[in-house]
Amino acid sequence: MQDGKGSRSPLRPSPESQRRSRLVVWLMIGAVVAVFMATTMLPDDSGDGISYPDFLDRVTDGSIVQGTYNNNSGSIKATAVDGTEYSSNGPLPLPDADTALINEHVPEFRYETPQTNFFLSIIPLLLPIGLLILFFWWMQRRAQGQMGSIMSIGRSRAKTYTTERPGTTFDDVAGYEGVKQEITEIVDFLKTPERFAEIGARVPKGVLLVGPPGTGKTLIAKAVAGEAGVPFLSVTGSDFMEMFVGVGASRVRDLFQSARKMGKAIIFIDEVDSIGRKRGAGLGGGHDEREQTLNQMLSEMDGFEGSEGIVMMAATNRPDILDPALLRPGRFDRQVVVPLPELSDRFAILEVHIKGKRTAEDLDLNVVARGTPGMSGADLANLINEAALYAVREGYEEIAARHVELARDRVIMGQKRESLALTDDEKEAIAYHEAGHAVCAAVLPTADPLHKVTIIPSGMALGVTMQLPEEDRHIYRADYILDRLVVMFGGRIAEELVFGISSTGAADDLMRATALARSMVREWGMSREIGPMAWGSQNQVFLGEDLVQTRDYSDETARVIDEETERILREQQDRCRQTLTEYRHGLDLVARALLEHETISGEEVERLIAVSRGGSPSGDATESAPSTGAEPDADPPPAAGNGSGAQADVPTPAA
Structure with missing residues (x-):
């Protein structure tokens, strides 16, 4: 294209x-x-300039032997006895006395009247x-x-991609076989619409691509146009809005008019939620410019027939705030979910981005794909690029597995700040803090496997404990969530056990643990007191309906929610204290190893714990971990993110 x-x-x-x-x-x-x-400024080649009286004196004493006088301009050119040329300007017309004097002493003097160019x-x-x-x-x-x-x-500000050159096809979209199969009907309709017309089938007028950022929604839309061989009009939702009233609606009209002139075409609106937000709750009311733009879009989508060969596609990562009129059958009547890539999809995406780059023999993309759960296609592209930058920085001509490992740490944990000066007391506190996280992660039965622990400041964190799931998770049991809470408390409890006092290093751990416990109570029905009920909005507040929503539970229920949240947190804090007390010797060994080496692997942590228990790394260290006492059945995932002073988890997709 x-x-x-x-x-x-x-x-x-x-x-x-x-x-x-x-x-x-x-x-x-x-x-x-x-x-x-x-x-x-043009040079004057008429000779030395002299005054008119000077010229007459030279004529009188016989110094001038010949010359000319211009009757139009009064300019005089004369030649002396020694060959010197002089120029002068005489009066117009020349007096009779002067004429007689010149004629008497200069017989070869001429009077010219040249003709000028009109x-x-x-x-x-x-x-x-x-x-x-x-x-x-x-x-x-x-x-x-x-x-x-x-x-x-x-006028519309859409970028137009024509079919003069081969463009993006499904071959350029790595993975997502299910998504590609679901939208193949759109391609078939644009190629052979008569097949659908014969049987009376109506192809969806609009397809809404829904998924997290970086999953390739725009690329998939371009691939549809490339496979069908039709023009592709691409515009973002914000391009419709301007400072003048009525511009958005006018641009919508111009966009659809341009598509109709092309015959068959695909209109793609990226970030459609910027103009397709629910109406009636914005601060602008019915006269809001955004609402006028949305109304015009709804009208235009009703105006073209399925036989015209125009397909509307849009992408968003917030389908929950779109206006219901936009999603009804006849408009965006098909929603295609583009989720975060699974293991096989990640492997295919990595193959695409590694193409054209030199790689070492020890680089196994299967291993990389297994170690990057929760990463989007854009994250994987950035991972490979960071690995290539590390290889160049170290003077290598090939990307090795070590460079990908460094790049993954850089993407997940942030840039290392080795120049940050920490006191010995701070280093010891950070070492025990991270050791507390690491020991809990290593001994709890359902915690994600421990990958790496470091006390080198990275990003906004002073130390990081990295856990990497062995496989993609789609549902989350209550015992897994409770073990995550214990791991989050590990840093704070370790500081209290060793130093007898807590610090601000656990601030982010407490914030994430509180949010996770509150979600268990309010949204996931994991509380004995609240029971199987969900309370409160689960979405972020936008300038839409959430702005004017009121709380849907009473003050008494809010008090119970707070009490249950506190109960869960205190119970898991006690479990964490019991676990670290039991593995206190292992905690000391891990902390000393961190102070000595600054970064140790998850295998080394398990070995040190086994040594502290007097057994082998594959022993029954996890068997004596305290019971969670968890209630069964839990589906939705807990929130995950990077800890500011302690723990880093790989982001997990919403189930």
Whole structure:
């Protein structure tokens, strides 16, 4: 596909018109300079200049032997006895006495009346007039250009991709076989619409791609257009909005009009939630410009028939805030979920991004794919690029497994801040803090496997404990969530056990643990007191319906929610204290290893714990971990993220 030129700001002149304007200005300046040079600065080759009385004196004493007088200009050119040439300007006309004197002493003196060129004579008169005309013409063009720009502000700003060159196809979309199969009908309709018309089938007018950021929704839309071989009009939702009222609706009309002129086409609106948000709850009310734009889009989508060969596609990561009228059958009547890639999808995506790069023999993409759960396609592309940068930085010509490992740590934990100066007391506190997380993660039965522990400051964290799931998770049991809470408390409890006092290093752990426990009570029905009920909005607040929503539970229920949240947190804090007390020797060994090496692997942590228990790393260290006492059945995933001072988990997709 060929990329059309992106739209410019309607009030800004195009680069071509700016270049023409500059050319006209420079031509005008050049003409003035040329006239000035022609009249004042051209060299005069008429000889040495002398005054007219001087000339008469030389004529009288016989120094001049020949000369000429111009009857039109009064200029005099004379030649002396020694061959020297003189020039002078005499009066017009020449007095009779002077004429007689010259004729008496210079017999070869001539009087000439040359004929002047008519065009050369009128140039000094026409040049100022021409410059004025040129100036007014230039001003008029600028005024017309600005008026045209203002009048064209309502035109669509969509980028148009044509079919002059082979473009993106499904072969360029790695993985997502289920998604590609679901939208193949759109391609078949655009290629052979008569097959659907014969049986009376109606192909969906609109397809909404729903998924987290970075999963390739825009790429999939381009691939549909590439497979079908039709023009592709791409625009973002924010491109419809402008400072002038009515511009959004006008651009929607122009967009659909352009698509109809092309015959078969695909219209793709990225981030459609910016204009497709629920109506009636915004601060602007019914006269909100966004609502007018949405109303026009709804009208246009009703206006074209399925037989026209125009398919509407859009992408969003917030389908919950879209207006129901936009999602009803006949508009966006098919929603295709583009989730975070599974293991096989991640492997295929890594193969695409590693193509064209030199790799070492020890780099196994299967291992990389297994170690990157929860990463989107954009994250994987960034991972490979970071690995290539590490290889170049270290002087290697190939990307090795070590470089991918460093890149993954960089993406998940952040850039290392080795230059940060920490006191010995701070290093010891951080070491025990991270050791507390690590020991809990290593001994609890359902905790994610421990990957790495470091006390080197990375990103905003002073230390990081990294856990990597062995496989993709889609549902989460209550015992797994409770074990995660214990791991979050590990840093704080370790500090209390060793130093007898807590610190601010556990601030982020407490915040994430509280949010996770509250979700267990309010949303997932994991509380004995609340029971199988969900309370409160589960979505973030936007300038939509959530802005005016009231709390859907009483003050008494809110008190019970707070009490249950506190109960869960205190119970898991006690479990954490009991676990670290039991494995206190292992805690000391891990902390000392961190102080010595700064970074240790999960296998090394397990070995040290086994040594502290007097057994082998594969012993029954986890068998004596305290029971969770968890209630059964839990589906939705807990929140995950990077701890500011302790723990880093791989982000997990919502189930």
